[in-house]
Amino acid sequence: MKKIDWNTIVKPEVMAISGYHLAKHDFTIKLDQNENPFGVPxxxxxxxxxxxxxxxxxxxxxxxxxxxxxxxxxxxxxxxxxxxxxxxxxxxxxxxxxxxxxxxxxxxxxxxxxxxxxxxxxxxxxxxxxxxxxxxxxxxxxxxxxxxxxxxxxxxxxxxxxxxxxxxxxxxxxxxxxxxxxxxxxxxxxxxxxxxxxxxxxxxxxxxxxxxxxxxxxxxxxxxxxxxxxxxxxxxxxxxxxxxxxxxxxxxxxxxxxxxxxxLDVLQKRIREIVRLREELLQALVRMQRIRAFPSDANFVLIRTDEPKRLFQFLLEDGILVRDVTGYPMLEQCLRISIGTQTENQQLLKRLEQWETA
Ligand SMILES: Cc1ncc(COP(=O)(O)O)c(C=O)c1O
CATH class of the missing domain: 3.40.640.10 (Type I PLP-dependent aspartate aminotransferase-like (Major domain))
Known part of the structure; x- marks a missing residue:
């Protein structure tokens, strides 16, 4: 096969970038990409x-x-x-x-x-x-x-x-x-x-x-x-x-x-529900000892915890996929969690309560 020196083809600026990677995981509850948990009606x-x-x-x-x-x-x-x-x-x-x-x-x-x-x-x-x-x-x-x-x-x-x-x-x-x-x-x-x-x-x-x-x-x-x-x-x-x-x-x-x-009326009702669920989740998170939750204006919340990588795995073992953001500057102890449906958030909270005493 004819070989190419790719450095002569691809711009050095592109070669230098590591690119956007999203690891694949098995899950039942998907809270990692800030998607709308209700889908399209x-x-x-x-x-x-x-x-x-x-x-x-x-x-x-x-x-x-x-x-x-x-x-x-x-x-x-x-x-x-x-x-x-x-x-x-x-x-x-x-x-x-x-x-x-x-x-x-x-x-x-x-x-x-x-x-x-x-x-x-x-x-x-x-x-x-x-x-x-x-x-x-x-x-x-x-x-x-x-x-x-x-x-x-x-x-x-x-x-x-x-x-x-x-x-x-x-x-x-x-x-x-x-x-x-x-x-x-x-x-x-x-x-x-x-x-x-x-x-x-x-x-x-x-x-x-x-x-x-x-x-x-x-x-x-x-x-x-x-x-x-x-x-x-x-x-x-x-x-x-x-x-x-x-x-x-x-x-x-x-x-x-x-x-x-x-x-718009149907969709706006769902947006209001996501905001309500976010505030409900935040209120529950505030009571936790090992987790600090930051206020949010979005459809996700950022949390800080003592062992973020272990918490990520602990949630995944229960089928809950969140986003590991420990690679970002300032967020070395953090995970990002999208707002799910009421049932999904309840399962998340149940698992986080187990984490509190794990
Ligand atoms: C801040 C921000 N901008 C843009 C996007 C991408 O949006 P779109 O799906 O419209 O490409 C995202 C997706 O996560 C985002 O978080």
């Missing part, structure tokens, strides 16, 4: 399939996705020219970075946070500057961020609120102050927005440099179908559309998103 599933069946699968979807873009714009409360729909918000992070980051540019990001931002930026040859969140509260390190964005090479500041994997939201006043001070793009990932009372959308009316990223994967239970959207200034949206893979939102995803937007 049966009646909506039927409607999605009925509408999908009536469409012509041999034809490409609408290139501009005009209908869905207009519907999302209405839901988000912005004009349609401020919306870009994509194949999950991950693909829009990629498209946005492709548009804005060149080799040698700098991106500032907090840590710990969603790891994809730094990974994509590095692949494009951009430098990543990291500012650590405040100890214990995971609040924004405002002074550090202000110093970091003062560097003229900084093109982009990426924040995630509510933040994954810590669960807390950042102060809107602080985000606003950063947007005002910074001449680059302030990208705010709001994947978990629907579980929080905070909405950064009004910032779009005051700051042309603010970009919001949102998704149907969490609140609307469509993680498997891949629908996300970006809200930004019309000029930037036009550019991001150039970088979006054509037709990457397929007919099924488009149909499902449309049906969800027709039944």
């Amino acid at each position: 049966e009646s909506l599933r039927d409607e999605i399939l009925r509408r999908l069946s009536a469409r012509d699968w041999s034809r490409y979807p609408d290139f501009q996705m005009q209908h869905l873009t207009a519907r999302i714009a209405e839901y988000a409360g912005v004009p349609a020219e401020q919306v870009v729909v994509g194949n999950g918000s991950n693909s829009l992070i990629q498209a946005l970075f492709w548009v804005a980051l060149a080799p040698g540019d700098r991106m500032v990001v907090t840590e710990p946070t969603f790891s994809l931002y730094a990974q994509f930026a590095r692949m494009l040859g951009a430098e990543v500057a990291v500012c650590r969140l405040q100890a214990d509260t995971f609040a924004l390190p405002v002074d550090d961020l202000r110093r970091a964005i003062a560097d003229p090479r900084v093109k982009m500041l990426v924040l995630c609120s509510p933040n994954n994997p810590t669960g807390n939201r950042f102060s809107l006043t602080e985000i606003e102050a950063l947007a005002a001070e910074f001449d680059g793009l302030l990208v705010l990932d709001e994947a978990y927005r629907e579980f929080s009372e905070q909405d950064a959308r009004p910032l779009l009316e005051r700051f042309e440099n603010v970009v919001l990223l949102r998704t149907f994967s969490k609140a609307f239970a469509l993680a498997g179908l891949r629908i996300g959207y970006l809200l930004a200034a019309p000029v930037l949206c036009e550019q991001v559309k150039k970088a979006r893979v054509p037709y990457s939102v397929n007919l099924m995803a488009e149909t499902a998103a449309d049906v969800c937007l027709d039944h």
Whole structure:
């Protein structure tokens, strides 16, 4: 076989990255990916399939996705020219970075946070500057961020609120102050927005440099179908559309998103239930001795414990899969647990009570 020196083909920036790994485990209760535990309601599933069946699968979807873009714009409360729909918000992070980051540019990001931002930026040859969140509260390190964005090479500041994997939201006043001070793009990932009372959308009316990223994967239970959207200034949206893979939102995803937007009342009821279950779980966790639970504005909670790796295995032995986040800076003692159904949370609590005395 002809052999290749792969270092001559693959960019060194890509070779240097370890990539996103998700270990495989057997489980009965899945609390590791912040998915919606209720799934898509049966009646909506039927409607999605009925509408999908009536469409012509041999034809490409609408290139501009005009209908869905207009519907999302209405839901988000912005004009349609401020919306870009994509194949999950991950693909829009990629498209946005492709548009804005060149080799040698700098991106500032907090840590710990969603790891994809730094990974994509590095692949494009951009430098990543990291500012650590405040100890214990995971609040924004405002002074550090202000110093970091003062560097003229900084093109982009990426924040995630509510933040994954810590669960807390950042102060809107602080985000606003950063947007005002910074001449680059302030990208705010709001994947978990629907579980929080905070909405950064009004910032779009005051700051042309603010970009919001949102998704149907969490609140609307469509993680498997891949629908996300970006809200930004019309000029930037036009550019991001150039970088979006054509037709990457397929007919099924488009149909499902449309049906969800027709039944917001049903879905919002479920979102409220997830928030109620989160608060119920947090109240129970607060009483535990070996576990410290952090407040959350998302559909998951972060816990700190004395032996996180052992607790991870202890839960898995009972069929409960959570996320081991001990590899993140500041979270060496932590696990992240998605909010499940009432029954799932009860089984989780029962197992954690056993852990207390194990
Ligand atoms: C902060 C954050 N942004 C984006 C995503 C990806 O969302 P999507 O499914 O829309 O690609 C996730 C998924 O876990 C996330 O936690």
